[in-house]
Structures are given as C-alpha cells and as structure tokens.
Amino acid sequence: MKKALPFILVALVLAVASMFLPVEKPPTSLSAETLVHIGPLNLTNSMLTAWICTIIIAVFFFMATSKMQLKPSGSQNFVEFLVESIYNLTESVSGPRDVSKFFVIPTTIFIFVLVTNFFGLLIGVPLVSLGLCRDEHHTEEVEAIQEAAPPAERERTGGWSTCGPDQHIIPFFRAPAADLNFTFSLAIITQVAAWTFGFMALGFGGYMSKFFIFEGFKKAKSGMDYALGAIDFLVGLIELLSEFVKIIAYTFRLFGNIFAGEVMLVVIMFLVPLFIVTPLIGFEIFVNFIQAFVFYILSVAFYTIAVKPHGGHEEEAH
Amino acid sequence: MDVEAAKLLAAGLAVGLGAIGPGIGIGVVASGALQSMARNPEMSGQVLTYMFVGIAFSEALAIFGLVFGLIFLFVL
Numbered sequence: 001m002k003k004a005l006p007f008i009l010v011a012l013v014l015a016v017a018s019m020f021l022p023v024e025k026p027p028t029s030l031s032a033e034t035l036v037h038i039g040p041l042n043l044t045n046s047m048l049t050a051w052i053c054t055i056i057i058a059v060f061f062f063m064a065t066s067k068m069q070l071k072p073s074g075s076q077n078f079v080e081f082l083v084e085s086i087y088n089l090t091e092s093v094s095g096p097r098d099v100s101k102f103f104v105i106p107t108t109i110f111i112f113v114l115v116t117n118f119f120g121l122l123i124g125v126p127l128v129s130l131g132l133c134r135d136e137h138h139t140e141e142v143e144a145i146q147e148a149a150p151p152a153e154r155e156r157t158g159g160w161s162t163c164g165p166d167q168h169i170i171p172f173f174r175a176p177a178a179d180l181n182f183t184f185s186l187a188i189i190t191q192v193a194a195w196t197f198g199f200m201a202l203g204f205g206g207y208m209s210k211f212f213i214f215e216g217f218k219k220a221k222s223g224m225d226y227a228l229g230a231i232d233f234l235v236g237l238i239e240l241l242s243e244f245v246k247i248i249a250y251t252f253r254l255f256g257n258i259f260a261g262e263v264m265l266v267v268i269m270f271l272v273p274l275f276i277v278t279p280l281i282g283f284e285i286f287v288n289f290i291q292a293f294v295f296y297i298l299s300v301a302f303y304t305i306a307v308k309p310h311g312g313h314e315e316e317a318h
Numbered sequence: 319m320d321v322e323a324a325k326l327l328a329a330g331l332a333v334g335l336g337a338i339g340p341g342i343g344i345g346v347v348a349s350g351a352l353q354s355m356a357r358n359p360e361m362s363g364q365v366l367t368y369m370f371v372g373i374a375f376s377e378a379l380a381i382f383g384l385v386f387g388l389i390f391l392f393v394l
Contacts, residue, residue: 030392092364249378256381259388294374297367 027128028263032179033170035132045171046179049124053116086110093297094304102303105193109186110296113177117258117288120175121281125265131171177258180251187250190299194306201307210310211240246302250295257291325394329387336383343376
C-alpha cells in the first residue's frame with residue numbers, strides 16, 4: 001500500500017490537472033497528428049510517446065542491470081523475473097531447440113508495446129487535452145454545414161478552452177499502438193523474422209514447398225489423384241496468402257484494440273468525468289496487457305509453425 | 319438519406335454485425351477452455367495461454383469491423 005501511494009498521488013494530480021484544461025469536444029483522430037516539423041521529419045505525437053518510452057525502458061533496464069549481484073534484489077530481481085518467465089513461456093510453446101532464437105524479437109516487442117500502451121493509457125489519456133493548438137482544416141463539406149447553421153449555434157455554450165474557437169488541440173501524448181504506422185512496422189518486423197526463421201531452418205526449397213505443393217501431382221496416377229493434388233496445391237496457395245494476411249491481422253488487432261479503448265475512454269471522460277472512467281481504465285489496463293501478450297504469443301506460435309517442415313509430424317514426441 | 323446519415327448507419331452496422339460472429343466464437347473458445355480446465359486442472363496454465371490466442375483470433379474479426387466503423391466515421 002505504501003509503495004502504491006506515489007502512483008495514486010500522480011494519478012490524482014493528473015486527473016485534477018486535466019480538469020483545468022477543458023476542450024470543446026473529445027480530441028480523437030484516426031491518424032497521429034504532427035506536432036512539429038524537424039526538417040523532412042514530421043514529429044507526431046505517437047512518435048514522441050514512443051521515444052519517451054524507449055528512453056524509459058533503456059534507462060530502467062540499464063539501471064537494473066548495471067550493478068549485477070549474485071543475489072538479485074529490487075529492480076534487478078524484477079527484470080530477472082520478467083525475462084525468465086517470458087523465456088520459460090517461450091520454451092513451453094516453441095520447444096527447447098529454438099527458444100533462444102525465438103525469444104528475442106517477440107519479447108522486445110512485448111515489453112515495448114506493454115510500456116507504450118501503459119504510458120498512453122495512464123499518462124496520455126488523462127492529459128489528452130494538453131497539447132498544441134492548431135487551426136482547423138475544414139473540408140468543404142464541414143464549411144458548408146457551418147455556414148448554413150445559425151450563428152448562435154456556432155458560439156460556445158459555456159466553459160472555457162485553452163484553444164481559440166476555430167482551433168483544435170493536438171495532444172502531446174498518444175499511445176503509439178493507436179497509430180497504424182507503429183503497429184504496421186511491428187507486424188512487418190515480426191512477419192519478416194518468421195520468414196527468415198523458416199528459410200534458415202528449412203532452406204529455400206524446403207520453406208517454399210510449404211506453399212507450392214506439387215507432391216500430389218508427382219504421385220498421381222488417376223484423374224482423382226490429380227484432383228486431390230490440385231486441392232493440395234490450392235491449399236498451399238491459400239497458406240501463402242495467409243502469410244501476408246497475418247501482417248494485416250497483427251496490425252489491425254493491436255491498432256483496433258488500443259485505439260478503440262482510447263476513444264472510448266476519452267469520449268466517456270467527456271460525458272461523465274472521473275467516476276465512470278475509473279473502472280474502465282482498469283479494464284483497459286487488462287486489455288492492453290492482453291493485446292501485448294497476444295502479439296508476443298502469436299509471433300512465437302507462428303515462428304514455431306514456420307520452422308516445421310511441410311507435413312512433418314515426426315518430432316511430436318513429448 | 320444523406321451521406322452523413324449513411325456514414326453513421328454504416329459505422330453502427332459494421333460494428334454491430336461484425337461483433338455477432340466473434341461473440342459466438344469467443345463463447346465457444348471459453349466454454350471449451352473451461353471444460354478442459356475443469357477436467358484437467360493441472361493443464362490450466364497452458365490452456366489459458368492458448369485460450370487467449372484463440373480469443374485474439376476470434377476477436378480480430380470484430381476489431382476489423384470496428385476499424386471499418388472508425389474509418390466510416392472519421393476518414394470517409
């Protein structure tokens with residue numbers, strides 16, 4: 001209880017501080033928004049959050065492992081517990097042969113996604129109205145609708161905002177997983193690693209024979225055999241297609257869950273402040289953890305499938 | 319029906335219809351996992367892991383619907 005006190009204090013301070021920064025409508029947008037332009041680079045709010053989280057993770061792990069002791073204590077103990085339990089879980093999925101290969105990339109992504117999700121949830125969502133003001137870019141349609149509306153409706157109906165009436169706010173912090181670019185790059189890294197592991201384990205021909213299956217044709221004697229071989233070939237092609245669908249699935253699973261959670265929290269925060277949001281934040285903590293975990297466990301499972309030879313069941317001997 | 323109303327309807331339908339199948343699927347997954355855990359409690363840790371994987375696969379479909387709903391609302 002005593003150790004949780006600072007966190008509760010910080011959460012309370014953030015909650016109270018967010019009340020002094022009202023905005024007119026919930027600042028939700030599908031894509032991450034640019035904060036500043038640094039040369040050719042658009043620094044978006046999700047990039048900023050990702051960088052901050054990278055620094056947090058690096059500093060924490062460096063501090064925890066800089067003074068290694070034989071009897072671990074404190075943060076070293078925590079890091080050892082974390083890495084060891086993830087290692088054991090990886091081993092239970094992939095088997096002892098490949099665990100040291102498969103462990104690295106998914107665990108890195110797991111820790112990174114977990115920390116960024118929690119940062120976005122516990123700091124980004126309460127401070128969603130802390131940000132830069134930017135002029136609204138009206139589309140033609142919206143402009144037409146606003147002109148058609150009587151002027152009384154366009155005036156603000158009370159409260160005050162830190163931004164002008166024709167401006168909208170760009171929050172400083174946004175969970176990086178609520179940005180499609182972030183999840184898409186993670187998905188590409190994971191899937192390319194899966195292909196690499198497959199090629200390394202089975203060789204070029206061996207891995208390709210999982211997708212281009214000609215065995216049915218080679219052994220075929222009658223017309224029926226040719227038909228079955230064609231079905232096998234089509235199944236292989238579908239398998240090949242699903243290798244690319246996996247990228248999309250990884251991307252949208254993480255993005256959809258995190259973004260939907262963020263939008264839900266922000267919208268409900270604008271309806272009823274503080275009270276209904278609190279249990280939902282607990283639920284979102286659970287969801288964020290599960291999504292990071294699912295990303296990790298799916299990538300390990302797909303790696304395990306990728307290194308299995310086509311039709312090979314001979315190593316199933318527990 | 320004007321375009322705005324159609325967008326709102328499309329978003330609602332995308333999420334609502336898209337959640338039916340995954341709802342059933344998650345129910346099936348959880349019921350199977352619970353049965354196997356009740357029969358073989360020593361395996362519950364591993365069953366739980368794979369249950370979450372199965373739920374994630376099933377849930378991904380609902381999330382696709384949700385993403386399309388959000389695209390209808392914010393992008394189109």
